[in-house]
Amino acid sequence: MKALIIEKNSMNILLERFLEEYRVFGPTKPGSDSTFDEIKSIEQLHLDYISTVLPPKKFFLPPNETLFSFNIKNGKFTTKEIRPDEKILILGIHPCDVHALLKLDKFFSGDFNDLYYQNRRKNSAIIALNCVEPSEHSFCRSLGTGPFLNEGYDILLTDVGTNYLIEIGTSTGKRLVKGLNLTNASEEDFHEKERRLKLMEKKFKKSMNISWLPKIARENLDHDIWFDLGERGGVAGSFPCLSCGSCTFVCPTCYCYEVYDAVDLSLKSGTRNRELDSCQLLEYAEVALGGNFRRDRKDRIHHWMLCKFGAAAGGKNSSCVGCGRCIRVCPSKIDITEVAKALRRG
């Protein structure tokens, strides 16, 4: 499909077109602590952001959502499903986060169809943005999930100087730029994209080699590193884990949730809800009579790391995309790439 260019100063042309059909969300602050919020005018948009606190996962698997409401009347039980059907567009999502969504897609349409997630995905458009400035914590390059994107987008933007290069990925993307009178991209624009990719690749400070890591981690359950992370001294300059769960909530590929009922004061009606959960919390693996499969902190952090190394659900669903959010958010400075290195050293 042909590519286009748009002047950075003219991005409002694109935004206005998007707003005709969608509620638009994008990064609203520069820097690493940006957040994806609703964008109504171009001044709110900060495509120069580095990373966000929560990944775009929050639009498709919100921290807390109502699944259905229920009611008992005259002994009869009725439910009313709540179906998300709003059309949303995420503008400026980085390649790591797009890859994370592709992983979530697999999970939520695998053995079970999660209609809540799927509906939201179906009703959304993804306008991705290639990374030209890595965060000091990211390591997508070593995992093949960035810094540039080849799949999973409706429209892909790349900063090529004073312009954005616009590449189209789907018919939705094509429809959205149709009739906007944008200039066609030239050979030079693609050369510039290539040049920036090469430049970008040199800027990464972190990397993680995950080949065989799940096996290594599983066979080293008694490795000192888990005790160090759990209670003792930490690893590579970190403090021991706090079990605060922040790493899992900011992780774009963590999908664990809990389902619970909330009954209102009539005691006759209420809602069934789901809320994100975290394997780092003590209650996560708790079962009846107070039993707990992962009571020890070291077992919990081991479990999460193993999951991120790609071992969860038989290696099919989880794994890491190298966005670096868990490293940035960790008050204990625990760095998954350092843990991986230490494990490899044996």
Place this chain on the structure above:
Amino acid sequence: MVKKPKIAIFKFTGCAGCQLELLHLEDIFLDLLELFDINYWVMVKRDNDEKEWDISLVEGGISTPKEIEEIKQIRKKTKFLVAFGDCAIGGCIPSIRNWIPQMEAENQVYPDTSTIHSMKVLGIGEYVKVDAILKGCPPHRETIVELLKSALLKIRPRLKQHPVCVECKFRDNACLITSKKMACMGPVTSAGCGAICPSLGRECEGCFGPMSNPNASALASIFKDIGFSEDDIKRKFRKYAGMSSEFQKEALHEWKK
């Protein structure tokens, strides 16, 4: 109509803020009265029934011999005893005085201490069996309602034991420890407040007390690393739950150098 459970509300050493939180249930208070009879509540009612109660919500810690006797009487007449708020759980803010000699504390406040019969402030659980705890200074209204509803439905209440960080992340907040170098107690403090303070850029003070299985020593080391003095750190852990086993070491300041 099933007989409504009888509730009693008591106060010991505390500020009455927990009871006030009950009154703040204004918009649903009448709905609650459809479900419960409040038979004893000195703060609100003129006529109080001192017979037996199904649920007693007890606010405040125990700080005098007289209070020990009273809480034992309440226990005898109560089916389901709730430590209502941090003071009843572990002494909370009044327990800060436990760290200085009793006479010194008394002399700081009272010109004549001859009529004072006071001792260390401890939670009611030191003297009687407690069936449930409602964390918080004061507990959040939703946790109060959740507990009462669950009592009626005879199910386990969904009370949060995990840290404030969970609720803080749900609100898309950047971490105050990593991004602002603030001494936030969130990672060791029980959730339930909705991360109110961090959402306003203020560090968590720890008013819901320790979460389940907190790593207090790691957080103390982190505070030290970002530049807080050992005295500051000690005060942080003494403020709301210094008497708790979870924070005891850091409050005493015996953690590893």
